[in-house]
Amino acid sequence: MSSQLYWEDVKEGGEITPLPKVATTQMLVKFAGASGDFNPLHYEDIFAREQGMERPIVHGQLKRAWLCQMMVDWIGEEGWLKKLSCQFRSVDLPRFMASLTDCKDGETWQCKGKITKKYVEGDEHLVECEIEVDNGKGEKTTTGTAVAVLPVRSA
């Protein structure tokens, strides 16, 4: 875990620590089992093509989970992720596997974001952020916002 972030340490326009992620066909299988999302769009070629896709696509909810991970890692254990919303702008295709454990070369996704607002509401010290997942070409395939409570040094 990274060191604790405090509300006093951040400023509007500041960046969230980015999180690189790789989606593989194997990860999609694991995520289907772990999340209970057995939509064949995420594992069956013929079904995916019938749905107008090139091949099975990355779960939107997996990308959402990546964004949650980025936010939670950044705000630290004393922070609280109060709200997160995201919209899936375009589909992503997972890397293929090269072996039982390793995937082939391919794109790496970047989760990133910045602080758009820093404010106090009641007794909560908050930050509002724009967040996104960029594909290997730098295109935003998922965008969203997040609101988090941060601890204060003076408390």
Added chain:
Amino acid sequence: MTLDEIKQEYVGKVGESVLLEVEAGAIKQFAAAVDDYNPLYCDGDYARSSKYGTIIAPPGFFGWPVKFIPGRAPMLAQLFQDLTKDLREAGYPVLLDGGIELESFVPVRAGDILMCIPVIKSITKRETKAGKTMVISIGERDYVNQNGTLATRSSQTLINMTA
């Protein structure tokens, strides 16, 4: 059913509540699938010594689909399944995930029993630039814990499109 009939039938409709047991093993499996090895999700000893006192669920654990016990509950709440089936039969067979909003009010701990209450908030129709018609449905779920406290709320956008 026509789209207007579907709107009349579903908007504001509250679905059957489902009980959800938050299992430590399911949390660890979810975190591993995301490649997120935060010790609060995966390491019982670490989590016990934290302010939470036990393993907690990551915020991404909730939403669509709900983490039902595999084999004992459908991927989508029955209400949302019925809606997507009726939309499919009305000429909108392609189902896409349009996005989600999650609100977390209190931590969800391993061992919590949550009551999941689904409701359809809205259904709207829109034309795409590609000439397709999409129906956008917003489905909300409240997760209320064993103490009667609202722990998490998810608002899911489901998109049904013409083929």
